[in-house]
Amino acid sequence: MPTAPSPWKWKTATCWWCPTWATSLREIEVPAGATTLDVPMKTTTHTIADVIIVGNRASEARTNVDLPVPVDVLTAKEITKTGQTELGQMIHFTAPSFNSTKHAISNVTSYVDPATLRGLGPDQTLVLVNGKRRHQSSALNVNNVVGRGSVGTDLNAIPTAAIERVEILRDGAAAQYGSDAIAGIVNIVLKKNPRGGVLTGNYGITAKGDGATYDTGINFGLPVGKRDGFLNLTAQGHHNDPTDRSGDYTGRVYDSNKDKDDALVAQKGFNRDVTKYGTAKNTMGQFFYNGEVALGDKWRLYSFGGYSYKDMTAYGFFRNPSNKSRAVLSLFPNGYNPVFPATVQDVASTVGVRSKTAGGWNVDLSAGFGQNVIKTYANHTVNPSYGSNSPTNFYTGTNKFGQALANVNVSKSLK
Numbered sequence: 001m002p003t004a005p006s007p008w009k010w011k012t013a014t015c016w017w018c019p020t021w022a023t024s025l026r027e028i029e030v031p032a033g034a035t036t037l038d039v040p041m042k043t044t045t046h047t048i049a050d051v052i053i054v055g056n057r058a059s060e061a062r063t064n065v066d067l068p069v070p071v072d073v074l075t076a077k078e079i080t081k082t083g084q085t086e087l088g089q090m091i092h093f094t095a096p097s098f099n100s101t102k103h104a105i106s107n108v109t110s111y112v113d114p115a116t117l118r119g120l121g122p123d124q125t126l127v128l129v130n131g132k133r134r135h136q137s138s139a140l141n142v143n144n145v146v147g148r149g150s151v152g153t154d155l156n157a158i159p160t161a162a163i164e165r166v167e168i169l170r171d172g173a174a175a176q177y178g179s180d181a182i183a184g185i186v187n188i189v190l191k192k193n194p195r196g197g198v199l200t201g202n203y204g205i206t207a208k209g210d211g212a213t214y215d216t217g218i219n220f221g222l223p224v225g226k227r228d229g230f231l232n233l234t235a236q237g238h239h240n241d242p243t244d245r246s247g248d249y250t251g252r253v254y255d256s257n258k259d260k261d262d263a264l265v266a267q268k269g270f271n272r273d274v275t276k277y278g279t280a281k282n283t284m285g286q287f288f289y290n291g292e293v294a295l296g297d298k299w300r301l302y303s304f305g306g307y308s309y310k311d312m313t314a315y316g317f318f319r320n321p322s323n324k325s326r327a328v329l330s331l332f333p334n335g336y337n338p339v340f341p342a343t344v345q346d347v348a349s350t351v352g353v354r355s356k357t358a359g360g361w362n363v364d365l366s367a368g369f370g371q372n373v374i375k376t377y378a379n380h381t382v383n384p385s386y387g388s389n390s391p392t393n394f395y396t397g398t399n400k401f402g403q404a405l406a407n408v409n410v411s412k413s414l415k
Contacts, residue, residue: 072168085215086156088113102279108139110280110314112154114147120183122152128187132350135370138401157308157346159286161217162234164191190290193221194230211243229293236286243278280314298355305349314340330388338381345373364409371402
């Protein structure tokens, strides 16, 4: 009985209908008498599209290509590459038609940056965290700045180290989420990793040598329970010195007559570099959490939220001594430049449960609360009606806004 030649070779053929992985073929010699053959395979990777929460009303998250409307997805890596240290400016330098700029000498707007989308007001952009509505700030923009007369959301109260990605929906947002989403939606997705962590640190200074910025954050996750539960924690600290882009004061100082005023300025040795115009000093601490745990076989309990505290100092325009309605010469004979310190506290928390019933219904029940409090002060200034008895430091009031929400979401996919 004839026997097969040994050794023999295992050979594959090339065909036009074969998939891409079959185009790179090799010949492998099979040793005589071999009963098994180990064939090493070349591994390849394929990146799937981002899974998106916002922009669809389906029961499950969908990929970018499946969404009925376009959604911008900004990963943590992308926004970090901007070199910015606060969330509003990170998105500003990454996403088209999103604008968040800092303002100087602008009342409470110096403490909360108004953020706009597609050129509409700050209060027409809906901000979500993990798909749940985020409360607004208590700062009403009353100066001649972007979004005058509106109230936006303080994005910078959310630590950047806690963010997994940012989703921005610009088209069709109002049809899905209501009239306060006319400009669009910004959904901030928090990290969910149950193990490991990341430590970040940044330092920067402007080309003019001011505005030194220090920022450090730590994020780490812990497993909870036996069914993919997790607790993800983030702590972040931030400090930036003020910047000054003002020039010398060119107006009248002591007298409305130019010749008399010039003589008095020279006589008293008045320094015209009296006004600071730039970003406010900001020292900020933040703590956020995001967690989830199984409750039995069908239900899952989730919660997320955090606390942010800012200690800020902004500046005002120079009050010259020739302005009799504001001057108290016995206290400030050469005029004064007021300073406006403020503290901003922001707290929020959401707790909920979700499940999928035997009939295919998705049930999500949640409740949340958020509050923003701004306490303002005025230092190195006067109340002219008190004259020489006027104090020079004042507590000017507190802005407070709180919001409580209850959500009931029930959905089912129908074929």
